[in-house]
Amino acid sequence: MSIDTDGLRLFILAADMLNISAAGRELGMAPAVSSAKLAKLEHSVGAELLHRTTRKVSLSLEGADFLPFAREMIAQEDAALAALGKGATHISGTLRFAAPSSFAQIYIAPILPKFLDQYPDITLDLKLSDVQFDLIEGSYDLALRNAPLVDTSLKGRKLADDTRILCAAPAYLDAQGTPETPSDLTSHKLIAFRHPGARPLKSSSGETATFNPGAAQGQLIMDDGLSQKQATLAGAGISLNALWSVHEELRTGDLVRVLPDYEGAEANVLWLIYPKSNVVSPKVRVFMDFLITEIGRAPPWEALKI
Numbered sequence: 001m002s003i004d005t006d007g008l009r010l011f012i013l014a015a016d017m018l019n020i021s022a023a024g025r026e027l028g029m030a031p032a033v034s035s036a037k038l039a040k041l042e043h044s045v046g047a048e049l050l051h052r053t054t055r056k057v058s059l060s061l062e063g064a065d066f067l068p069f070a071r072e073m074i075a076q077e078d079a080a081l082a083a084l085g086k087g088a089t090h091i092s093g094t095l096r097f098a099a100p101s102s103f104a105q106i107y108i109a110p111i112l113p114k115f116l117d118q119y120p121d122i123t124l125d126l127k128l129s130d131v132q133f134d135l136i137e138g139s140y141d142l143a144l145r146n147a148p149l150v151d152t153s154l155k156g157r158k159l160a161d162d163t164r165i166l167c168a169a170p171a172y173l174d175a176q177g178t179p180e181t182p183s184d185l186t187s188h189k190l191i192a193f194r195h196p197g198a199r200p201l202k203s204s205s206g207e208t209a210t211f212n213p214g215a216a217q218g219q220l221i222m223d224d225g226l227s228q229k230q231a232t233l234a235g236a237g238i239s240l241n242a243l244w245s246v247h248e249e250l251r252t253g254d255l256v257r258v259l260p261d262y263e264g265a266e267a268n269v270l271w272l273i274y275p276k277s278n279v280v281s282p283k284v285r286v287f288m289d290f291l292i293t294e295i296g297r298a299p300p301w302e303a304l305k306i
Helices: 005-017 020-026 031-045 061-083 101-118 170-176 182-187 225-233 243-252 282-296
Strands: 050-052 057-059 093-099 122-128 142-146 154-161 164-168 189-193 199-203 208-211 218-222 238-242 256-258 262-264 269-275
Touching: 005 020, 005 031, 005 050, 005 061, 020 031, 057 061, 093 101, 093 282, 101 122, 101 142, 101 225, 101 243, 101 282, 122 282, 142 282, 154 282, 164 170, 164 243, 170 256, 182 208, 189 225, 218 225, 225 238, 225 243, 238 243, 269 282
Parallel strands: 093 122, 093 142, 189 218, 189 238
Antiparallel strands: 050 057, 142 269, 154 269, 164 238, 164 256, 164 262, 199 208, 199 262
């Protein structure tokens, strides 16, 4: 069965407008051409998609069932053409994007004006939270996650590596001493992000250890990355931080790396993820490409030599 995509576009627009002639005019078709296109599509699929009378147009039951598939077929065509740099250059629509608030405040928010200047007809609907949630249930088009991609219902593109390191304020180390080995951490105040469980560490020589706030002298548990960094800067203890979050403070000396031979052993990566079942629409594709170009190609935190 061969389906004319112009007919699909006409059907989708007519279903939205409940007016075949008006939908045809939007697509530059004369009324007679619109009627013929729609009839040809219905013949191809073997069903009446729109009920027509002299007074109104309504969506049939078969048309209602077929409509989401029609939208997906058109989205696939648009995405394929966009991947080749072809097709319509006008990209519009609402893009629902979720990201950790800490990362978004530092790296994404400052570059949004540039993106919106390039794509003024895209509306960005952002959910910014360091607490993760279900991407599919939330009906989001795209999300940034700083965790291993293990959910088989999701696909992703890598933005950058997400190295985790131990650090503390110089004033804290002056007052409490500097750990020389991982076992020394038990006598220090440790700051945990979201959960107090042990986090694996590894050294450049392959030795393993843990960052375990639950076994330390004291612990502070937080669910916001920037607040964790602020508490570390204020001297509340030693924390395990993403390098992207603290690289500037390490450069200025406001924070000092602790146990510099060790880093987080978990293979954390910053992923741009989307539901596997979804077509990568042009609006999603251009936003992913933008973030990878602006951030991922040369992450500023990776340039710091520590």
